[in-house]
Amino acid sequence: MKILVIEDDPKTGDYLKKGLRESGYTVDLSRTGTDGLQMALNNAYDLVVLDVTLPGIDGWQIMPALREQGDVRVLFLTARDQLSDRIRGLELGADDYLVKPFSFTELVLRIRTLLRRGVAREADVYEVADLKLDVLRRKVTREGSEIALTNKEFLLLHLLCRRQGEALSRTLIASEVWNMNFDSDTNVVDVAIKRLRAKVDRPFATPLIHTVRSVGYVFGDAPEGAP
Known part of the structure; x- marks a missing residue:
């Protein structure tokens, strides 16, 4: 090289x-x-x-x-x-x-x-339904309204957007966002998802963060059987 x-x-x-x-x-x-x-x-x-x-x-x-x-x-x-x-x-x-x-x-x-x-570069902007995440400006909007997130919430949402449609395990999320090995006695991922939902989903008609039973979470359209 x-x-x-x-x-x-x-x-x-x-x-x-x-x-x-x-x-x-x-x-x-x-x-x-x-x-x-x-x-x-x-x-x-x-x-x-x-x-x-x-x-x-x-x-x-x-x-x-x-x-x-x-x-x-x-x-x-x-x-x-x-x-x-x-x-x-x-x-x-x-x-x-x-x-x-x-x-x-x-x-x-x-x-x-x-x-x-190789030369493939990460997207600068992700758009999922009516949500838009601007990586460079660290700005998130939904239905045109800006959503204020903490640093960890932004990293978590960024991961969900990058892996839209994939069922992500709590272990993977903990490793990517917190750089930690997931301990089943630790609910840091679930607590963070709950807080993110309160900002990204709850004020809007259509939820984007869905729980996949016994696996973790998926972002985007609801998978079959997901709450």
């Missing part, structure tokens, strides 16, 4: 080049936006690690040019840590966004995930 790093800071660029090579990748390094874009357009890379603030042209300008050229995977690695920056990067078509200072182990894991799953 061949990676292009576009990074103007000498220490960071050299560190990334050395570390990624030691992790088994072929790595090219560019220290300016102008040279980096030309390298990306003239060579076949599996992934580009892209800074935002660069000499010549910046990462925001490089990103659309990469998308016009093709579907190379792009990971923004930048000190720009505002939510608006992350939204902008992902809306421009980046596959991932990691903020400096960063863990090199996390960077490698994210790169491996991107290379393993």
Whole structure:
């Protein structure tokens, strides 16, 4: 797998080049936006690690040019840590966004995930019946009315939307949302579902969260026999 790093800071660029090579990748390094874009357009890379603030042209300008050229995977690695920056990067078509200072182990894991799953990117917006979930803006509406959710409630609803129509076990939900092994004596999932239902379902005519007996929960149209 061949990676292009576009990074103007000498220490960071050299560190990334050395570390990624030691992790088994072929790595090219560019220290300016102008040279980096030309390298990306003239060579076949599996992934580009892209800074935002660069000499010549910046990462925001490089990103659309990469998308016009093709579907190379792009990971923004930048000190720009505002939510608006992350939204902008992902809306421009980046596959991932990691903020400096960063863990090199996390960077490698994210790169491996991107290379393993290919160019398919997660949807930015999910629409199920009259419910709309905007991932980037962390905004949920139903029948046009905005619904205020806690962070965990949003993560739970995001999971349900991503896996719409699938019966999700409590074990899977606990692992995905709370990063915990499910203990049958713990009712954290059921309590969270109850609170989410109070906001997402109860004020509206048609429920979207359904219990699947002896399994867990499903989101969307009610499965046969579900309450």
